[in-house]
Amino acid sequence: MKRTVEEHASRFDDHAAEYDESQDSEEYKACAGLVIELADPDPDDVVLDIGTGTGAIALALAPRAKRMIGRDISGGMLEKAREKAAAEGLDDRVEFGEGRFREPGYEGAVDVVTSNFAMHHLSDEEKREAIREIADLGPRRFVLGDVMFFGEPDPDEPFYSPEVDDPATVGTLVEAFTEAGFAVTHARRVHDQVGVLVGERLE
Numbered sequence: 001m002k003r004t005v006e007e008h009a010s011r012f013d014d015h016a017a018e019y020d021e022s023q024d025s026e027e028y029k030a031c032a033g034l035v036i037e038l039a040d041p042d043p044d045d046v047v048l049d050i051g052t053g054t055g056a057i058a059l060a061l062a063p064r065a066k067r068m069i070g071r072d073i074s075g076g077m078l079e080k081a082r083e084k085a086a087a088e089g090l091d092d093r094v095e096f097g098e099g100r101f102r103e104p105g106y107e108g109a110v111d112v113v114t115s116n117f118a119m120h121h122l123s124d125e126e127k128r129e130a131i132r133e134i135a136d137l138g139p140r141r142f143v144l145g146d147v148m149f150f151g152e153p154d155p156d157e158p159f160y161s162p163e164v165d166d167p168a169t170v171g172t173l174v175e176a177f178t179e180a181g182f183a184v185t186h187a188r189r190v191h192d193q194v195g196v197l198v199g200e201r202l203e
């Protein structure tokens with residue numbers, strides 16, 4: 001992790017008010033769309049979205065699941081997510097609260113875990129720990145959309161700012177999924193530095 005959790009939280013607190021308007025790239029939209037599509041929850045599923053931010057994934061999935069749990073380290077982003085849930089009449093289906101990848105702060109059973117554009121703030125070792133932690137929650141599926149390298153890292157290309165980001169290669173992530181007990185069933189490239197992985201739990 002190139003900055004502490006507290007530094008990331010503060011950075012996103014400052015950014016919360018204009019975050020949604022700033023996410024206007026085709027690649028961000030495509031990545032979020034794939035995460036929503038591939039999460040594919042059943043109506044009786046509990047879905048946990050980590051690094052939920054202002055709720056882009058959580059609010060899209062909430063009408064399709066029994067219960068949606070959103071976790072984030074930024075109080076400012078969570079506040080915005082709660083406002084949007086209320087405005088969309090979804091506040092009885094979604095619970096937003098503080099939690100982080102390696103301590104999601106949710107003890108109940110979880111069927112599907114999602115995360116979009118958030119895990120790349122962790123170092124590769126922290127990502128491995130986080131993926132193991134997610135596997136321990138027992139979901140049948142984990143869908144990760146994120147900045148990830150399909151080719152050589154290139155800070156001159158979009159989505160990778162080395163001063164704040166620490167993305168992994170797709171190979172490193174596939175290895176971490178596999179070690180944690182997930183079979184990787186999809187590895188979808190959105191951009192050379194953005195993609196979506198789906199892990200299905202091995203019985």
Ligand SMILES: C[S@@+](CC[C@H](N)C(=O)[O-])C[C@H]1O[C@@H](n2cnc3c(N)ncnc32)[C@H](O)[C@@H]1O
Nearest residue numbers: 012051052053056072073074077100101116118
């Ligand atoms: C780029 S935003 C993505 C938000 C949302 N998932 C989306 O698709 O729009 C990244 C989010 O990850 C959160 N975040 C960063 N590090 C985190 C961590 N260790 N645990 C949980 N959330 C984290 C930030 O606070 C921020 O809200």
